[in-house]
Amino acid sequence: VSITGACQAIQKLTRVRVVDNSTLGNTPYHRPPKCIHVYNKTGVGKVGDKILLAIKGEKKKALIVGHKMPGPSMTPRFDSNNVVLIEDNGNPVGTRIKTPIPYILRRRGEYSKVLAIARNFV
């Protein structure tokens, strides 16, 4: 009998892809960045949730910008789990985000700084 949780969007131990141009996210390391904790009532993170990442042996908070799991209709579904590194106060670490970001992130006003560095929107 398998006890593994059902395939949900982003939860503990999911490998994610850092999408901004920060040095932490882009320098190669022998282990991919993994999620350690999701700041949510349920342990499942969707677009717009904060998570804790383990990158290069360090802990860093990050914001989910897109996941592989299909969400509500009319929202985009990406081919990889995308994440943007963030400080504790919400300021993004990188300076540019090339990959497309869904418009739904604008709903919460606390991510306006992340959206300001984003180039493409979907």
Added chain:
Amino acid sequence: RVNSDGKPAKFQPPPKPVIIDKQKQREERRFLSPEFIPPRGRTDPLKFYIERKDMIQRRKVFSIPEFCVGHILAVTTADPYANDKASRFVGICIQRGGKGLGATFVLRNVIEDQGVEICYELYNPRIQAIEVLKLEKRLDDNLMYLRDALPEYSTFDVNMKPVSRLDHEEIPVNKLQVRMKPKPWSKRWERPKYNIKGIKFELPGKKMKEAQKWSQPWLEFDMLREYDTSKIEEKIWKEVSEELKK
């Protein structure tokens, strides 16, 4: 008439004259959107009739062009969170699902090396415009394998201009054989249950033979699975075309 041997040749009747009526050919081309056809089941046809009335009502207000899987579309939706309140997405239609008012279609495109798919609802009032940029049918009804294909096959220019079509008759079929990324894939597309003709399988012959183990050749002869939609389609086509002409 004598053969080269010297024996009398067999009588061959003259070929029948083929009359091509161009007017009739133009009328014959009709396209009924697949979401109008009710699924097989025991529900009351009244439910489908009411849904069709609502669908026709929506189509009178907002014209939905006829498109198939494989066409390249541009959809503008109203978004409260976007600049200009409207967002435009260009992509290839990989599948059309759902029946009735909940009919959906999935558009796929690769932007900045990131594959994006959006599932749009045809009858959602947030959709402001649907334009068909390129009419092109593919060999399959379901192009979900493009997720495991090389990204060049799913990239389409966002500012692509609509390709003009001269004939109002045939939709060209693109017999493109797509090359895939190395395995593992999200689904085992080589298996006969998916019946995909648009992939160039570079797998060794052993794997292809092994995949044929899962073939179910009795399925096409199963009489309980038959669902003949020709008569239902005729009725619905008449109903829909009459209502839309008003």
